[in-house]
Amino acid sequence: MTFHHSSTASPVLLVIGAGHRDYDAFGLQQIAADHHVVLLDQDPPAWAFPYVAGQWAIDMTDEVALWASVIELTKQYRITGVMANANQHVELAARLATRQGLPTANPQALARARDIADVRRALRENALLTTWTSQVDSEEAAVESALAHGFPVTLRPRSMHGQAEGNRADTPQEVIAAYRDITSQRTDSKPNLLIEEDPAGTDITVHCVVLGPGEVKVAAITRSISATAPGKSTGYYVNAADALVHDTTVHHVAVRALKALGITLGVIHIEMRLTARGPLVLHVQAHSPRHLTSLLVQLASAINLPRAAAALATGREPHITPTRCTSAAAQFLSPHRTGRITRRHVKTFPSATWLERFVWTCSPDTTTGVSAAPHRPDDDLLAHWVVTGPDPATCERRLREMADLTHVEIDTTPQAPACT
Secondary structure, three states, X not given: OEEOOOOOOOEEEEEEOOOOHHHHHHHHHHHHHHOEEEEEEOOOOHHHHHHOOXXXXXXXXXXXXXXXHHHHHHOOOEEEEEEEOOHHHHHHHHHHHHHHOOOOOOHHHHHHHHEHHHHHHHHHHOOOOOOOEEEEOOHHHHHHHHHHHOOOEEEEEOEOOOOOOOEEEOOHHHHHHHHHHHHHOOOOOOOOEEEEEOOOOEEXXXXXXXXXXXXXXXEEEEEEEOOOOOOOOEEEEEEOOOHHHHOHHHHHHHHHHHHHHOOOOEEEEEEEEEEOOEEEEEEEEOOOXXXXXXXXHHHHHOOOHHHHHHHHHOOOOOOOOOOOOOEEEEXXXXXXXXXXXXXXXXXXXXXXXXXXXXXXXOOOOOEXXXXXXXXXXXXXXXXXXXXXXXXXXXXXXXXXXXXXHEEEEEEOOOOOOOOO
16 A cells, blocks of 8 residues: 555545556546545556555455455545546546445446446336347347347447447358357357347437436537448547537437436436437446547536546535537547568657647557457557537548548468477
8 A cells, every 4th residue: 555645634635446557547537627636456567656645455345344445544644535437447536435424326226237238128118219229149139139129239248347339240140250259269168149120310428417316417429430341440529519518409319318227426428329319328328438539528528527427426516517619539549460560650640739649559569459349448449639619510620630640550461389
């Protein structure tokens, strides 16, 4: 256990899990700007050290030991809240907060939101539009379900584990390929997969600040810039002037979805698809959004979602009034082929303030590959960059400019096995 930067008299916010440096450091930094943070993690990373007043290495799978650690900390600190910065620990943080009598969402409601089948069931029971969903445990069952309901379809694991994306299929052959792609990445003895319709429409994420039962403020809307082929970047943008922020239908659907799942507090992210039938609710995420969307919201509107989440966790009213009206976007580069990365480079960096960051997330001499999934796991992404602009069109043009300047060379020659 290591403590620094604060006295034991200071109230602290207990943060469970630091998360991934490339995607979660912004959130931890923002939380620490308002609070003395004590971090509990399996192996507290060095990058988190500047943001925390203390850190404690502990087995995150041993909840009894975790609770004992919290009790020990209460002897030294006044713990004012508990929250997670790593998405896999959201329910754990809620259980710890509940035992401490601190503000939090219901842990069972958060667990339900992570199970896609449970989410779909709760939405249908409350007369909300969502997609048809079937559970399958074989390639044959998946193909049979797709043929019965019609194409296109999406296959995905039943449990989100922080990732809501799935594999789209337009033919029986693609269903089989998607099934094999997902099961090859899992260790389950009997895969628990879902197949569901993939209706035409526009995907959005509605970032909600839930102040209490039925009291929901829409803080921002994220829209996707989808990849069209392997090696093409997938991106997201936030426009502070997006009309959907104030759309009564979107707000009404968000409120009803949260009520259906029993979520009454927190910063919650609801994925919807805008279709001819109306907004379909796809996913409800209680964890911090990945892919830097909190950063995009802050750059576009000055609304700070990590600070809002920390305020709610400590019983304070969050500041969610926008003070900026611009746009921000991020793009993520995935491999165009399978092989060994031999070189990575950017021809030149623009001498402009609109490039907020460029980050390589791959290293030379490492192996990468193309996945059937349209959205790749974070560890397989090659790079990302964030830009700002007065409107989405300008941001998308600047994203393309950076994409044209960014190059990764991949050697597809099979590697000879090492000698033994």
